[in-house]
Each structure stands twice: as C-alpha cells, then as structure tokens.
Amino acid sequence: MTKLFCFGLGYSAEALARRLATAGWTIAGTARTPEGVARIASFGYEAILFDGLTAAPQATASLESATHVLISASPDEQGDPVLRLHRDDLTRAANLRWIGYLSTIGVYGNSDGQWIDETTTPQPRAERTRRRLEAENGWLAFGEASGKRVQVFRLGGIYGPGRSVVDDLRDGTARRIVKPNQVFNRIHVEDIATVLAAAANGAGRESVYNVTDDEPSPSQDVILLAARLMGDEAPPEIPFETADLSPMARNFYADNRRVRNRRLHDDLGVTLAFPTYREGIAGILAGTEG
Numbered sequence: 001m002t003k004l005f006c007f008g009l010g011y012s013a014e015a016l017a018r019r020l021a022t023a024g025w026t027i028a029g030t031a032r033t034p035e036g037v038a039r040i041a042s043f044g045y046e047a048i049l050f051d052g053l054t055a056a057p058q059a060t061a062s063l064e065s066a067t068h069v070l071i072s073a074s075p076d077e078q079g080d081p082v083l084r085l086h087r088d089d090l091t092r093a094a095n096l097r098w099i100g101y102l103s104t105i106g107v108y109g110n111s112d113g114q115w116i117d118e119t120t121t122p123q124p125r126a127e128r129t130r131r132r133l134e135a136e137n138g139w140l141a142f143g144e145a146s147g148k149r150v151q152v153f154r155l156g157g158i159y160g161p162g163r164s165v166v167d168d169l170r171d172g173t174a175r176r177i178v179k180p181n182q183v184f185n186r187i188h189v190e191d192i193a194t195v196l197a198a199a200a201n202g203a204g205r206e207s208v209y210n211v212t213d214d215e216p217s218p219s220q221d222v223i224l225l226a227a228r229l230m231g232d233e234a235p236p237e238i239p240f241e242t243a244d245l246s247p248m249a250r251n252f253y254a255d256n257r258r259v260r261n262r263r264l265h266d267d268l269g270v271t272l273a274f275p276t277y278r279e280g281i282a283g284i285l286a287g288t289e290g
Contacts, residue, residue, distance in 0.1 A: 001026055003095075004200070005059075005066040007050065007082045008073035009040050012102060012158060015193040016070065017045065020200070028062045030073075052081035063089045063096075068200050071139070072102040075131040083138050091146050098200050099143065099150045105185060105210060107133040107154060111257040113181055118154075118208050118263055126251055140207060151199050153192075156212035156259065159280065160189030165226045166284050169235075174227075176220040177253075179240035184219055185212035185259045188274035188283070195270050204268045209261075214275040216258045222277045229285055 002025045006013040009029025017027045021044075028046035031037045040047035050056040052073060063069070069090065071082050078084060090096065108116055109123035124130045136152045143150030159165075168174035195211050198204070220237060227234035240253060264270050274280035 001065065002068070003028065003066050004068045004070060005063055006030065007059075007069070007071045007086075009036075009045070010072060011160075011163060012155070012189055012192050013070055013072050014043075015160070015189045016196045016200075017043070019193050019197055021045075028066070030056065030059060050081075052076060052085075055085040059086060060089045063093050065095060066093055067095050068098045068100075069093075069096060070100045070102070070196065070200075074128075075135040077131075079131070080135040080138050083135070083142060087142065090142070090148065096148055098202075099139065099148055100196055100199060101136060101139045101150065101152045103132050103136050103152055103154045104129065105154045105156050105212060105257070105259050106255065107136065108255075108257055108259070110255040113183065113256045113258060115258045115260055117260040118206070118210055125255070136208075143207075150207065151204065152208045153195065153199075153211045154208065154259075155192065156185035156187040156210075158189055158192065159186055161284055161287075163189070164281070164284055165223050166230070166281065169223070169226055169230060169232060174223050174235050175243070176223050176235050176237045177240055177243045177245075178218070178220050178237045179253055182218060182240075182253060182256050183216040183258060185210075185216045185257075186222075186277055186280070187212050188272075188280045191270075191272045191274055194273065195264060195268060198268045198270055203270075206263055206267050209264050209268065210259050211264060212259045212261045213272065213277065213280070214261065215277070217277055222281065225278060226281045226285075229281060 006029035029040050030048045030050035032051050037047045037049050048058045106129040107122040107124045109125045224234045
C-alpha cells in the first residue's frame with residue numbers, strides 16, 4: 001500500500017491528494033476544525049482533527065502505515081507543530097519513504113527585483129517568514145538525523161480554480177495596485193501537484209526547490225489580462241502609496257524579487273502546464289485544471 005498522510009489537507013495538498021488517489025494511493029489528512037475534518041471525509045479520505053496544540057492519537061496510529069508525508073501546516077510561535085508533537089511518530093514510521101515540506105519563497109526576503117535561486121541565502125524580514133525558514137531547517141535536520149528523505153518546496157503565490165484574480169473580479173474585490181518595477185512569482189495549484197507528485201515518486205536529488213512560474217510579473221498586469229479575457233472593464237490603477245492596505249498586505253509589497261525555477265525543471269524533470277499567468281488565467285476561464 002502506498003499512503004500519503006497530509007498534515008494540513010488544504011488547497012494545495014488537496015490537488016496532490018486528488019491526483020494520487022486516482023493513481024490508487026490511500027489518503028489521510030488533518031484539519032484544525034471539525035468542519036475541515038468533515039470536508040476531508042467527504043472526499044473519502046481518512047480525516048483527523050489536529051489543532052497544532054496537542055498531539056493527535058489518530059494521527060499517531062495512521063502514521064504507522066504512511067509511506068509519504070506532506071506538511072503544509074504553518075509554524076507558530078513555538079515552531080513547527082508537527083515536529084513538536086509528532087516527531088517520534090515520524091521517526092518510528094517504518095514504511096515512511098518521503099517527507100515534503102511546503103514553505104514559501106518569502107524566506108528569501110527582498111532582492112530589489114534581482115534574480116535569485118535556491119543557492120541564494122534566505123534573508124526573511126517578516127516574523128512569519130522567519131518562522132518558515134526555521135521550520136525548513138528543522139525538517140532538513142530531522143531528515144539528516146532520522147535517515148528519512150526530506151524535501152522542501154518554496155512556493156510562489158498560489159492560485160487556481162476558486163482562488164484567483166478571476167474570482168476577485170467576479171466578486172468585485174480585485175484592485176490594480178501599482179508599485180513601479182514590483183513583480184511577483186506565482187504558481188498554479190495543479191503545477192504544485194505535478195511537482196510534489198514527481199518528488200514523492202522519487203524524482204530529484206536536491207533538498208530544496210523553488211516552485212514558481214517562469215515569469216515573475218506585476219499584479220496589475222494579471223488583473224488586466226483576466227478582465228480582458230472575461231470581457232470586463234479592468235479596475236482603475238491605484239498607486240501603492242495611496243492604497244488602503246492592511247499591514248500584512250503592505251508588508252507583502254515590501255519584498256521585490258525574481259525567483260528562478262531551473263532546479264524544478266532540470267532536477268525534478270517537471271514541465272509546467274501553466275508556465276506563466278497567461279496560460280493559468282486562460283485555463284481557469286476555460287474550466288481546465290491541468
């Protein structure tokens with residue numbers, strides 16, 4: 001039996017789970033709330049409540065038969081909750097062949113728009129990204145100590161069906177905030193699933209991968225394209241200096257970088273279905289998911 005256990009079976013993990021379940025894998029996953037557990041169970045997966053505060057006995061039992069583990073649960077003030085509460089379970093898991101940890105390209109901090117890659121030293125500036133980097137290091141150290149194969153995936157801005165500028169335009173919340181020379185890397189959720197499936201099936205020799213599209217682009221350009229393809233008028237441009245932004249959103253704009261993904265292509269052997277936002281937005285509007 002090949003079994004994927006997901007700590008945090010949310011948007012990205014669901015895309016991977018759907019693909020692997022179709023291939024005959026057994027799927028188990030956690031959620032923080034009873035409503036989330038019910039959602040996981042509705043897919044026919046083993047569903048477990050794990051709030052990140054106390055160990056989940058059902059998770060302990062399920063991990064005994066897991067062959068693959070994916071962690072998308074966020075670190076908290078005390079560090080990574082999975083390492084803190086289920087480290088020993090993972091160490092004892094005799095069938096466990098692979099652990100994937102979902103992180104963020106935010107760990108790199110700001111490069112003033114310059115190109116960076118996995119060899120660039122991370123310099124996170126926000127507390128949440130500093131925690132992510134600490135969690136990355138914790139998982140890589142766990143792999144070294146336990147002999148388990150661990151790979152870290154630094155994700156760009158995640159989008160896809162139900163979570164994109166198409167939805168923002170439809171519900172009237174899209175804003176074309178313009179900050180000159182600012183660009184962002186994105187990644188379609190189905191391309192995340194492709195990357196993770198390749199790694200889980202044994203591809204790749206590296207331990208850290210940037211999982212991003214091929215073309216970092218200004219957010220206002222993405223909204224403009226989506227509006228044109230939808231036949232709608234694009235929202236007006238709003239200068240960044242005068243935009244009404246939450247502290248977290250303003251902090252998001254503080255970092256400007258162009259992230260290379262060559263390792264994803266050359267080492268994992270992945271070809272992206274949505275290499276830029278153009279293919280991604282067109283695919284969402286056409287109702288395709290990869």
